[in-house]
Amino acid sequence: MEVLRFQQACLAFGTHPVLDKVDFSLFSGERVCLVGRNGAGKSTFLKVLTGQQSLDDGQVVLPTGVVLSRLEQDPPAKMDTRIADFIREGAGDLADKLQQFYQLSESLDADSPQQMRLFEQLQAELDSRDGWSLEARVTALCQQFAMDPDANLASLSGGWLRKAALARALVAKPDILLLDEPTNHLDIAAIQWLESFLKEFKGAIIFISHDRAFIRALATRIIDLDRGQLTSHPGNYAQYLERKQKMLEDEQQHNALFDKKLAEEEVWIRQGIKARRTRNEGRVRALKALRKERAARVETLGKVEFAIEQAERSGKLVFEASKLSHSFGGEPLMQHLDLLVMRGDRLALIGPNGVGKSTLIKLLLGELEPEQGSIKRGANLEVAYFDQHRQALDLDATVQDNVADGRQEIVQNGQSRHVLSYLQDFLFPPARSRTPVRALSGGEKNRLLLARLFAKPSNLLILDEPTNDLDVETLELLEDILQQYQGTVILVSHDREFVNNTVTSSLLFAGHGTILDITGGYDDVVRWQTQQQQRAEAASEPSKKSSEKAAQPASKAASTSQSRKLSFKEKRELEQLPALIESLETELSQLQQQVNEADFFSGPVDQTQGVLNQLAELESKLAHAYERWELLEAE
Template structure:
């Protein structure tokens, strides 16, 4: 192993009234490709700033080889003192060479003469990338580099980093980006850091091993994990296993949707049964929209049914927002018709998540200062609901302004998902979310009983959530594909003419391995496999019944013993349901081979 070019030994930092982390050892080799993983609030961004030398530690020693150039790409660069994006890129004592910056800007498609004050999030992000890359770093520290970028820009950045001869550490919620690029992982978890010589592709298997070892050690010591750690650990591991079953259901829904579509290559989703026709939420017929002489949408035909999950993808400027506004009735087409079902109740979660009042508490945002919140018509205690969105109970009275960006995003999701609706519109929902929250969001979308429209550049997220992808190429044509981002990309590659050398080599999808022989179930396994779904339904009904009884505000004072009994019953039923779900998923994997 090559000697580190940068290292921190016994790193410690005080934040607030205690240590954010202490005793961390971090080293960076000359060609390391490190993924930095951790929950929102764990201190990932702070750790990057410490490594970059932007802030000082309270403990520890930083060593760096002479002449090593460390560049930090911040998540939110400060452009307030610059007139143009070019002034920002070329400003300061450590400014890059102008010709190098202009060459990268040209490849990224960013106009450096643009006024900084009116630049969009995507333009500001591109300018920050231009400045960082043009500075010729030896160690590049990237904090959410794909935020606000479209897919074409992400592809370009992946290609550039693939050729990069230095080392980099990257924080990102983009699983595809991390999987393609990283070869080592730093996991910041509960104040400690672990390093594994595996890329992000092996991260989940590694964390499962760590959690399993912790559980064994806790049992050996005859001690339980702390309550907050226990529900988090159980939630993380259980969620991943449940999501395996949800992915299976998603693939089944895609097959069903593909069967409803017309001949290959057409954009008309037809419905095959009268029952399906009665569930049409959005009916689009021969819709076209232009701005000036430029066609944005041309002759689109589309039928969106209840429980469809529609992903909208394309480069910035291709018309994603226009299409979204057409589908939701915010924008009228130039020709054709868009008909929405009469009973549509929609909620829209867009990118403006920072606008929640910072002086309000979490309790006030969720429950108007009370203890109970109505979630899709069912009352839940605010503490239990917060846990569902990965909040520790102690944060219930914290002010919104003290939360991290990711925590504010999670709080907004919790508030909006509680509202009654049957059409959910998500505009770039993955920005500022950590990986565990993304898992949670995928789960909530999967369980949502209405229709979902998603605009996103997060390829893995789309592959895990949507049943239909609407792909825009900027020409006005909308590709309608049953499946996720990879299905749309495969269709584009198949339709594109073959080009000569000089383009990035795209890794082909390997043929699926032959299925392993199916395992024969024992009598008990077979019985569990057949009976558990019914048991899960029964538990669901019991939980719903008892939660309705608990929703009576007078129950606590009128009959405390019954309140306590019902609370315990709901807790036990949820635990039994979770165990039953995990057991059935394990058996389903055995059956499916």
């Protein structure tokens, strides 16, 4: 069923077309990913849907009764309010109307036609919008997301704030859910939870994301916004990439042939004599049409082109940490960590938010002093540090001043270059280069930070969440450059594909101070966790010997043991043993299911170890119960 339709939608800002006579339909159950370069107008597209931005021409058609909700790109501010109240606000005026109905019903004057009319209107609207179940929906969402409805929103971390915002968007029972960069600032476990949840969502979804693994896992269709045109690509992300590349190649060939013909006609009009031109008015008119078509062409957005200014090689040793321990708020972030980073290593720091990844970087750079242990730093280190909070940027200064510190020239690879020319490699035209940083979008700020870093020589790159807000093309170019970089790379990123494509080893922050060194990227970490899970499953299987012995006939067991008369206490124990064995097996099965869950080993170490200890204890009790039952049966 069609739940949304664009009809000849037009929108432009100055001469920049965002939507140029766009037609688009969305159907129930679809999960559509909206892709496009930074600045193509993806977020504006969502604003048109929510009514925050009006079209210049055309219309957006929403069938009667279709409910639309949006999950904002940034997590909500840490407001001093109850989680339940925050979620309830997602229903818009429905919560106010429900409260108004209850207040009116308590003081209703049956002789007042005005009050009776309002009472009936409120009742009819609540009936049509299922307003009576609002409180039940708030309670159910809190339970589903494992959130305390009475807890304060200000106490939540970034991942939990995102969950609360999603619950707020869902409380209105939307038919269409809009998501703008939903994986930003989420750790990998939270991203995987979000993937699983959205796959079960029954309505339609339109989402914007740069996370290629997230797109591959979720999207059923790709729509590409490019120079005002919206192109639909059914199928998966890999098929879209192939078709997009073919479309760009065909467009390039067509434009080349067109430009060649236009150039030939321009030569003819300048060389031909006046009399000849008058006898070829048709050709003159055709030339004018060609000129008009060429002027109307919207060129593809430029490609980011950058290279890292590399310093002289550092010493062979970059960092050596010995027995490193550090904590925050009484919680250990690392305990007795031994770490060796050599020149040329590409190391990813992987783990949930708040486990100490950024803290370890600050310890290695000397910005923090460890509570215990020592750090040896190599010689001749030239560090380029990409900070996820963009603190290196002066928001009030212009783009070019942030890169060149007020100068007109920068030195790159030993040669002087004008800063405006350099910034055009990062898609900053001269007019944009003179703009204050405060006016830039998130993706532009990240590109500027890369421009600032790569303009200076380095042999050690430290990148803390560099992928947020970058479009896929820029991400892929950054991957290629990192693969060619001759120095050392330390990376923090929740983009699984970016990690896989750029690093050679990973530090897994397992929580409570435990940090594990694993060869490879994110997929190798998952493979290691799966192996640990399989070992736990193997350890949790009941002993086959005990099972086989328990299955032996009592007569056979009795033949191996001299029969005797059981005491009253032993008879009582023998009667209770089957129920005990059944209870132990049920409890053991439940624990095994918990251990088999995909995200079990991503939890805190003390919790996972506690469950594994409990599992081992149950297995021992069950084996003992079988042995006791066999012995008493035999006797």
